[in-house]
Amino acid sequence: MKLISPIIALIILCCHPPVWAQRDFSGSEITKLVLLGTGNPNPSPEQSGCALALVVNDTPYIIDFGPGLIRRSARLTPRYGGEIEGLETSRLKTAFLTHLHSDHTTGYPDLILTPWVMGRDEPLQVYGPEGIGSMTEHILMAYQEDIRYRVYGDEPANNQGWRVNWHEIEHEGEIYRDSNVVVEAFPVIHGSWPNAWGFRFTTPDRVIVISGDCKPSPKVIEYGAGADILVHEVYSQAGFETKSEEWKAYHRMHHTSTLELAEIARRTNPGKLVLYHILFWGSSEAELLEEIQSGYKGNVFVGEDLDIF
Ligand SMILES: [Zn+2]
Numbered sequence: 001m002k003l004i005s006p007i008i009a010l011i012i013l014c015c016h017p018p019v020w021a022q023r024d025f026s027g028s029e030i031t032k033l034v035l036l037g038t039g040n041p042n043p044s045p046e047q048s049g050c051a052l053a054l055v056v057n058d059t060p061y062i063i064d065f066g067p068g069l070i071r072r073s074a075r076l077t078p079r080y081g082g083e084i085e086g087l088e089t090s091r092l093k094t095a096f097l098t099h100l101h102s103d104h105t106t107g108y109p110d111l112i113l114t115p116w117v118m119g120r121d122e123p124l125q126v127y128g129p130e131g132i133g134s135m136t137e138h139i140l141m142a143y144q145e146d147i148r149y150r151v152y153g154d155e156p157a158n159n160q161g162w163r164v165n166w167h168e169i170e171h172e173g174e175i176y177r178d179s180n181v182v183v184e185a186f187p188v189i190h191g192s193w194p195n196a197w198g199f200r201f202t203t204p205d206r207v208i209v210i211s212g213d214c215k216p217s218p219k220v221i222e223y224g225a226g227a228d229i230l231v232h233e234v235y236s237q238a239g240f241e242t243k244s245e246e247w248k249a250y251h252r253m254h255h256t257s258t259l260e261l262a263e264i265a266r267r268t269n270p271g272k273l274v275l276y277h278i279l280f281w282g283s284s285e286a287e288l289l290e291e292i293q294s295g296y297k298g299n300v301f302v303g304e305d306l307d308i309f
Pocket residue numbers: 040041050101103104213277
């Protein structure tokens with residue numbers, strides 16, 4: 001047997017990617033909020049598509065369906081070396097959508113189909129804005145051949161798990177309740193998008209408020225007041241300054257700068273402020289943090305994919 005020389009062995013060791021270290025800030029055995037993807041439309045390899053998972057008593061609730069969400073959530077399951085059994089793919093049965101923008105929905109077919117392929121044997125329950133019904137029916141139509149073949153071909157697939165019971169959010173306030181969680185929806189301002197929502201989740205031991213995509217919105221301040229965790233979208237002010245006037249106008253109307261978020265945080269005073277849907281535009285995490293901390297002295301976390309809060 002030929003032995004590898006010590007020098008080559010050293011090179012192999014040095015080039016091997018570092019073992020990924022789980023960051024867990026949750027401090028609760030009951031409620032865990034997982035950042036599945038902290039990204040936006042830019043296909044950053046470091047930021048999967050925008051998606052969150054709330055796991056309460058090992059029951060998962062998905063919020064937004066950015067690309068990559070199923071594989072990111074699988075990463076935290078025992079099957080792939082993680083510790084959150086509730087995120088087993090076949091257990092993903094309940095989901096909430098803030099708005100229909102593609103960076104929040106291109107993972108939707110994956111959320112409908114992959115948990116079914118992995119054994120989910122009941123319909124997915126989805127709560128989302130007006131239009132989620134039409135989007136759902138079109139996705140199911142697009143995949144009808146796959147569904148037909150799995151159900152009626154040789155594969156032992158069940159005939160329930162591919163189905164979706166969709167529920168369109170028609171009013172502000174409570175939209176969902178079970179023994180783990182109460183979910184309230186509130187309208188946010190996302191340019192002239194007519195139907196963008198944020199959510200407030202109340203679990204047995206946490207209140208978690210999620211902004212969705214928005215510019216500074218009065219309802220975020222109303223529902224976010226005193227939350228244990230406020231998860232808010234953000235862009236770098238320094239990065240913003242480098243944009244064209246056209247893009248500046250767009251982002252000003254649709255999203256929230258670090259300086260604006262500092263003001264929101266001062267008014268809501270959350271236990272933890274967690275940044276997601278982050279537009280760095282060349283700024284580092286430290287610079288982003290510095291921008292916010294220039295106007296807010298509380299606990300701020302620059303969210304990274306797979307962080308647990
Ligand atoms: Zn978005």
